[in-house]
Amino acid sequence: MNPVIVIFGANGFLGRYLSRHFARSGKEVVAVACDREGWSGDGMFLEWDGKTIGPWALALEGAEAVINLAGHSVNCRYTQKNRGLIKQSRVDATLVIGQAIAGCKTPPKTWLNASTATWYRHAEDKPQDDWLGEPGDGFSCEVAQAWEDAFFQAQVPAKTRKLALRIGMVLANEEGTVYDVLRKLTARGLGGAMGGGNQRVSWIHMEDFLRAVDFVIADPFLDGAINVTAPDFPTNREWMRVFREVVGMPLGLPAAEWMLKIGARLMGSEIELVLKSRWVDSVRLRDAGFRWRWSRAAGAVANLEGRRGLEGFFRAPSGRSAGARVWLPIGTR
Template structure:
């Protein structure tokens, strides 16, 4: 009997590599759509146009799309265009490919982001899928266009799930290795005023949540993928500080972060936006987190860092 097939688009990065290993261990055959195929089972695509790769979707159990240009850049016009188009183009062409299948995939999961919600200040309620306040800035509009493209195709035989993913913490990729490296050097102080909320998720719980959504065919629509306990930036940096105990502490006021972001060709929004999000739908569906709070998650991950 053939193993179930999972088509993974944009699967060569941090999240994609973990998902590939996770679903391979679970008994799936995983084929990755990539601009630079590396493995015999990889399929070449450009993320914009239909091609021979589309035939592989026929009869697949799952299509999982993680494709999208990194937001770790300056938000000038060229990069803004690339950020939006890399997400909407890849989503559109996957929808076209699924619509053309005679035996379409049973499930299509598509990346989105917890950044779709507006800044949450102070003690304001956290954003749930039902009550979250959608923002109006550039990053929030990117997420809205992304999800709109995802929901546009007429696919009556394919279940769709949008993954509104928060910051995923892992020892081998994402934001944590950079934060840890800086914390060792004394930059374990709050970013700006430090009261901005951080929604996060351990990489193990990220993979488990995706697997949970695959395994429960009644679940569809948007899901917040984040731990149930967000924390402030100051609290996060305090946890890093307690682990590394640097010999000195360098303040990180907003003006200094702006200079640093300019020199590193990135944006301070990645550190200063207040994301207070909770996974209401996952919890109501019965998902249980292994790392619901950040201290145990960091205690697991930080010793794994080089």
């Protein structure tokens, strides 16, 4: 039997791509989610409620890896109700997966739990790395810390290696994602700096995200918290310039903070998702030998232009196509 990968939250953005990736890699995929809507159709689907142990727990026996991505979407208004859902859904899912692993006769080899690059405090002068980075404050940081606390405090067998993946903004050309929203705004001439424009962006191309997950599963010496971001941290001003160049829009109207507040409310989202600076360095991945295929924002954004949707992403070749300019330092572009 092929190695088994169990993915919780498999009908979400990252879950769909991971399910397709592992299925194409010859793994036996078990997709677990609250309902089938959004599921890629890869592997075997099991339903759960995110709170209680059910038949899905049997799938964890002897699994090569368990990947937990479950949680209420953060792309919403941060009302009191939604704040509770965002935080509690992540904690509940993590706790019940830990209980299921603890009850396994043959526990899974590796448990990867999603976390977020917003775990860190904002630093003006340098990126936060996985060794020395300091926790931040505010709602998003509070959620990240509660999520990781539930994960690391889970009492599972020593045979199960645990990693919390502090993931930056993952880029894929799909409807409703960050890439899609920014591209559409840019095409309409609204791709200027947002807010002050100096906030940093920590991101990673979907292809490198999938490769990084493979990498940490295969390395038995990696555990604990690890950053999953590209080694390129453009400012928002530089970031939007990349999108303008890709869509061929010479102008981009800047957006003041008050304009972004109105736009976020109309879109049912939060201004924090745009204005919060995320400057995170993946030191542990780099030191372990991981090499990014898409290490610069210009190349990553250009590559995704021709890889629309899940089918387009996996159908297209993954060679570098943006030319030598991609490799130039940001300041010289």
